Amino acid sequence: MTENLEFPREALIRGEWRALPRRFPVVFPATGEVVAEVADCGIREAEEALEVAVAAQRTWAQATAYERAQVLRRWYELILAHEEALARLMALEMGKPLKEGRAEVRYAAGFVEWYAEEAKRVYGETLPSQFPHKRLLVRYEPVGPVYGITPWNFPAAMVTRKAAPALAAGCSFVLKPAEESPLTALYLARLFLEAGGPPGVFQVLPTSDPEALSRPFLEDERIRKLTFTGSTPVGLRLYQEAAKTLKRVSLELGGGAPVLIFADADLERAVAETLRAKFRNIGQSCVAANWLFVEEPIAEAFAQLYAERVRALRVGNPLEEETDIGPLVNEAALRKVEAHVEDALARGASLVVGGKAQGLFFAPTVLLGVKPGSRIFQEETFGPVAPILTFRDEAEAISRANAFPVGLAAYVFTRDLSRAFRVAEALEYGIVGVNDGVPSTPQAPFGGVKRSGLGREGGRWGLEEYLEVKFISVGGI
Numbered sequence: 001m002t003e004n005l006e007f008p009r010e011a012l013i014r015g016e017w018r019a020l021p022r023r024f025p026v027v028f029p030a031t032g033e034v035v036a037e038v039a040d041c042g043i044r045e046a047e048e049a050l051e052v053a054v055a056a057q058r059t060w061a062q063a064t065a066y067e068r069a070q071v072l073r074r075w076y077e078l079i080l081a082h083e084e085a086l087a088r089l090m091a092l093e094m095g096k097p098l099k100e101g102r103a104e105v106r107y108a109a110g111f112v113e114w115y116a117e118e119a120k121r122v123y124g125e126t127l128p129s130q131f132p133h134k135r136l137l138v139r140y141e142p143v144g145p146v147y148g149i150t151p152w153n154f155p156a157a158m159v160t161r162k163a164a165p166a167l168a169a170g171c172s173f174v175l176k177p178a179e180e181s182p183l184t185a186l187y188l189a190r191l192f193l194e195a196g197g198p199p200g201v202f203q204v205l206p207t208s209d210p211e212a213l214s215r216p217f218l219e220d221e222r223i224r225k226l227t228f229t230g231s232t233p234v235g236l237r238l239y240q241e242a243a244k245t246l247k248r249v250s251l252e253l254g255g256g257a258p259v260l261i262f263a264d265a266d267l268e269r270a271v272a273e274t275l276r277a278k279f280r281n282i283g284q285s286c287v288a289a290n291w292l293f294v295e296e297p298i299a300e301a302f303a304q305l306y307a308e309r310v311r312a313l314r315v316g317n318p319l320e321e322e323t324d325i326g327p328l329v330n331e332a333a334l335r336k337v338e339a340h341v342e343d344a345l346a347r348g349a350s351l352v353v354g355g356k357a358q359g360l361f362f363a364p365t366v367l368l369g370v371k372p373g374s375r376i377f378q379e380e381t382f383g384p385v386a387p388i389l390t391f392r393d394e395a396e397a398i399s400r401a402n403a404f405p406v407g408l409a410a411y412v413f414t415r416d417l418s419r420a421f422r423v424a425e426a427l428e429y430g431i432v433g434v435n436d437g438v439p440s441t442p443q444a445p446f447g448g449v450k451r452s453g454l455g456r457e458g459g460r461w462g463l464e465e466y467l468e469v470k471f472i473s474v475g476g477i
């Protein structure tokens, strides 16, 4: 399974690979086989890495923007050169199909490239003064050492989307990757060292006990920023903890995206893009389409064509080239998907296609006639299930989409330009894809409102999250 694939399994602390006697298994979800036993960091490693990060911060912040940019540029090139290995690692540790893994590697590298360029464009400002003897300057400085917690669903891109802007800004970064997918993070860290990244600037601490490992970072005043992608309940807890030391926070939390498909939409395009929005990464994405609302006159035609395309998706081993849908990441993920489908059917929904599990594989599923009280309406499914619902008019579509407590991404399909703007502006979401099922891209802001989080990643907004503003007033001139 891992033949010809050489990858680190130890923690990266102080620029050294730290072999620890405590290990935890990383499992291939397609078969249950153990891919690797990984170093299991605890409080001692956390405390050491914290001290190293604080010290490394000073020197990294003093490196010139050009020096930091050069390291990032080399990191970007190395990530691209290792596309195949990274894609295979992701397939092995969390079940992402190979072709999607390759696309993710390019997406992940895109953040590093973007911030390598932006590192050199952190310009200060001068302000006009009302006094002739004063000069007023604004500088942007790194916020300080950062603690980052990344999820398993995008093991490469979520690391680079956080670490690249932090490193570009001059921050040191300690990463705790998800227990399910530490191997991609460690591989990226190895490439960072190969790119000339100084020891201690980027450290990676895999652990099977995230709460214990995180405590020292959350409690220490010297860690100035927490960045997290994961569930809303965990995000809320971290927010409270980080508040005690007034850290800056970025929280990219739960999604669950509504899709509004109007009768004037290009049907083929709406089906193709909604397929991507729903089934990318086996439905395990924060911006995954969770609810498909279709305007009544085209609901039947849409459902028919959609079901046809869903039937054609190939479920299989993520290491095989043709696979579209791999396994879910673990038992808990499978149980949630099954529970959502069972509950919807028990309340009177009808099954158009799919609905069955085998091992951790869940067949891509389409449901019709889901009743409002169903669980699938209250929670993010995070799996390959598409409930198709109907609406009568624009006002109803907007009000149903805005009734959800989350606000990360929403999608609109229409050929009417005025409607596209009207609806996009009315939606209470951080990201709106208009006739576009995958709007995420490194140069654009990614993040949500309401229970979907705080702050933005990507583009110049992602860099600002790691910068402090300093005002210098010079008098006596």
Ligand code: SIN
Residues within 6 Å of the ligand: 153, 154, 157, 229, 252, 284, 285, 286, 287, 440, 446
């Ligand atoms: C996520 O699921 O959090 C990331 C998805 C994306 O970047 O498109």
